[in-house]
Amino acid sequence: MTPGARIAAAIDILDAITAGAAAEQALTQWARRSRFAGAKDRAAVRDHVFDALRRWRSAGAAGGGQSGRAVMIGLLREDGTDPAQLFTGERHAPEPLSHDEAQVPEPTPARGVRWNLPDWLLPEFAESLGAHAEATAQALQSRAPVTLRVNLRKASRAEAQDALQAEGILCAPNPLCATALTVTEGARRVKQSAPFAQGWIELQDAASQAVVAALPSGARCLDYCAGGGGKALAMAADGRTTFAHDIDAGRMKDLPSRAQRAGAAIRLLDRAGLEQERPFDVVLCDAPCSGSGAWRRAPHGKWTLTPERLAELTAVQDSILDTAKDLVGAGGHLVYATCSVLRRENEDRIAAFLAGHNGWFCRLEQRFDIQQHGDGFFTAHLTRVKL
Numbered sequence: 377m378t379p380g381a382r383i384a385a386a387i388d389i390l391d392a393i394t395a396g397a398a399a400e401q402a403l404t405q406w407a408r409r410s411r412f413a414g415a416k417d418r419a420a421v422r423d424h425v426f427d428a429l430r431r432w433r434s435a436g437a438a439g440g441g442q443s444g445r446a447v448m449i450g451l452l453r454e455d456g457t458d459p460a461q462l463f464t465g466e467r468h469a470p471e472p473l474s475h476d477e478a479q480v481p482e483p484t485p486a487r488g489v490r491w492n493l494p495d496w497l498l499p500e501f502a503e504s505l506g507a508h509a510e511a512t513a514q515a516l517q518s519r520a521p522v523t524l525r526v527n528l529r530k531a532s533r534a535e536a537q538d539a540l541q542a543e544g545i546l547c548a549p550n551p552l553c554a555t556a557l558t559v560t561e562g563a564r565r566v567k568q569s570a571p572f573a574q575g576w577i578e579l580q581d582a583a584s585q586a587v588v589a590a591l592p593s594g595a596r597c598l599d600y601c602a603g604g605g606g607k608a609l610a611m612a613a614d615g616r617t618t619f620a621h622d623i624d625a626g627r628m629k630d631l632p633s634r635a636q637r638a639g640a641a642i643r644l645l646d647r648a649g650l651e652q653e654r655p656f657d658v659v660l661c662d663a664p665c666s667g668s669g670a671w672r673r674a675p676h677g678k679w680t681l682t683p684e685r686l687a688e689l690t691a692v693q694d695s696i697l698d699t700a701k702d703l704v705g706a707g708g709h710l711v712y713a714t715c716s717v718l719r720r721e722n723e724d725r726i727a728a729f730l731a732g733h734n735g736w737f738c739r740l741e742q743r744f745d746i747q748q749h750g751d752g753f754f755t756a757h758l759t760r761v762k763l
């Protein structure tokens with residue numbers, strides 16, 4: 377595909393997203409009907425679409441509208457490319473710019489446009505992040521690093537780095553966690569590499585790894601909201617006896633094969649299994665959240681979150697902590713984590729838990745800022761008082 381044809385594809389996909397499709401679904405549907413597109417084309421189109429979603433408001437302002445076409449025009453302008461060079465109408469490129477489209481709009485000073493967030497979220501960001509609010513909103517406008525977790529049961533970080541380098545995948549140690557490597561070249565080949573096949577590495581954000589590395593000590597650990605099991609795998613690699621649960625067991629379907637690849641033993645527990653196996657020394661609740669700390673990776677979430685949905689999420693978070701606390705033994709720890717930067721999903725939930733439950737104290741609350749090395753995360757350690 378020509379560069380212009382890739383832009384045209386991105387415009388179609390963005391229009392499908394605006395019409396209500398989920399971003400991944402719109403990309404998959406485009407890929408299915410575009411068999412001619414090679415791996416590089418698909419990657420380039422995906423990058424255009426995700427860049428546009430990260431900067432939807434500012435790109436729309438620079439392109440003079442809210443359509444996929446206007447947003448792509450604006451995105452090119454923001455990146456210093458004259459859109460007329462690519463909007464040629466030739467070889468599947470978008471039609472040339474109209475007279476109106478060729479007029480570059482005056483830059484707007486509106487904060488929601490500069491921060492590329494919906495207006496209702498601006499006070500949430502300001503209250504949650506104070507002096508860091510603007511920098512956080514800015515950080516969400518660029519791509520996230522590709523980060524690996526080295527499985528120290530199989531290889532040291534240096535050994536994994538060398539093995540990846542031998543396959544042309546270059547990495548640098550990530551300062552957020554001793555198990556983390558940031559991929560600097562060859563990220564798209566990671567899943568085909570021998571270190572991946574042999575269970576030496578997993579794809580995992582560095583702050584996510586740091587949350588597990590900071591867990592309180594305790595031999596029997598439960599990942600109560602395990603999902604795909606990224607954190608359970610990290611717990612098991614740390615030598616803990618690891619159990620995994622999720623209200624939606626289907627989300628854990630790949631966990632047994634991932635654990636086998638990693639050489640880890642993880643027991644999946646349903647509700648009855650939880651009753652049999654409790655109490656645990658550490659129960660991690662990596663709760664469902666807005667995902668605002670990871671909106672670089674899933675930028676559509678910025679525009680689909682609503683105040684109502686946020687209120688629903690905080691109710692789910694409270695209920696998860698309330699149920700999971702009963703699985704923790706005396707002197708044990710209930711650990712809360714989200715990949716959100718919003719106070720309402722973080723510190724406020726811990727305050728609400730402590731206000732409603734006697735016999736617990738909070739030993740640690742830690743925020744991880746969105747930055748070059750990792751996503752935004754929050755974790756808190758609640759300890760059950762020994763009677």
Ligand SMILES: C[S@@+](CC[C@H](N)C(=O)[O-])C[C@H]1O[C@@H](n2cnc3c(N)ncnc32)[C@H](O)[C@@H]1O
Nearest residue numbers: 601602603604605606607622623624662663664
């Ligand atoms: C943020 S994701 C977990 C991601 C996972 N820990 C990882 O590191 O890959 C949250 C998970 O919580 C699960 N969940 C939602 N409500 C729950 C509940 N009441 N009890 C247990 N799990 C729940 C969801 O199905 C989802 O898989």
